[in-house]
Amino acid sequence: MSNIKIPTSFNIDLEFETADAMTRFLAWLIDFGIRAAYVLLAFIAISALNINSDARMAFIILVVSIPVMLYFLVTEIAMGGQSPGKKMMHMKVVSLSGNQPTASQHLIRWIFRMIESPLMAGLFFIPVILPIVTMSRTPYNQRLGDLVAGTIVINTKRKGSIEETIFRDMSASDYQPQFPQIMRLSDRDMNKVKELLDKALLAGDEVLAAKVAHRVKEVLHIQSDLPNTSFLETVLNDYNYYTTRDN
Structure with missing residues (x-):
């Protein structure tokens, strides 16, 4: 983990501890588990419906694919920079100014997540390697989406009494x-x-x-x-x- 100092209008630097790659991966696994459980339950519910194949495909797109695809965008905006996985691992996305990211910053991170997502491993090898390379080569463990959006992921777990x-x-x-x-x-x-x-x-x-x-x-x-x-x-x-x- 590394620390980043961000100046404030008070002219006093705020110091944040950036989240390390392993902690971010564990948070991703938690979020993956939540999405996987949702997909499983959704497929069970859709399978129980007595509908034709075209209607079933429409349900899969609307009820399964779109919510899973929008998971990080919606949760991180709604939860102030956290997904359930990030919250459980005591992490949060903030802008490089130390404030909460704007909607456009969240959107940029989400768009690049679609490129970097490990779920694409079966089709492409590069998307799995890209986040690992960028996080290992940047001083604040930023993936490509963070670099473009101007955000970092920080550790929010307070130490001390x-x-x-x-x-x-x-x-x-x-x-x-x-x-x-x-x-x-x-x-x-x-x-x-x-x-x-x-x-x-x-x-x-x-x-x-x-x-x-x-x-x-x-x-x-x-x-x-x-x-x-x-x-x-x-x-x-x-x-x-x-x-x-x-x-």
């Missing part, structure tokens, strides 16, 4: 937030602030804390005389207050 996230329970206190501007930032931005603050506190690095605090104030146009670490703790508390309070 809830104490390592930005979550803080503010429901049991009479907390008074100070910086409503903090809601202009995203969870990813705040996770990065939390990560850098923890690093500064652990190392006693006041310079790092000052840099992070200065950047937050600069982006959000905040004026504050709080010490740097106290300021960062406050913005984290404020963010939790605004995002977890009852509406």
Whole structure:
């Protein structure tokens, strides 16, 4: 596995761990099993129908072939970049900007999947080799569809405990937030602030804390005389207050 750093509008790099080829293959096997089970059940149901051969062929095309062919396109759009197999293997498709892929990016990936699909192995040898070659030759394990669409597949499995996230329970206190501007930032931005603050506190690095605090104030146009670490703790508390309070 390799890591990719993606800059945000907050001017802080987000780091993602790309999914390795074996994990992606296992996810594909899960999705293949789901599609195979669907095809089997569909054929059993169609066989039970007392219809002529032309009608049976029409049913096979409409009920079997088209849903199987559109499986990845529909599931990854509906599930925000995940198929059932990817979800079970803790993977997700994202654009190179770190955002969810657009419909056109999903479409491009799907079109190239038709070319690369191992299901074509009985007809062509190259489609089976092509994804393996491109994933082994690209730094972020991208298949051809990812390269053309501008996407990567990342590992979404979180490592660590809830104490390592930005979550803080503010429901049991009479907390008074100070910086409503903090809601202009995203969870990813705040996770990065939390990560850098923890690093500064652990190392006693006041310079790092000052840099992070200065950047937050600069982006959000905040004026504050709080010490740097106290300021960062406050913005984290404020963010939790605004995002977890009852509406």
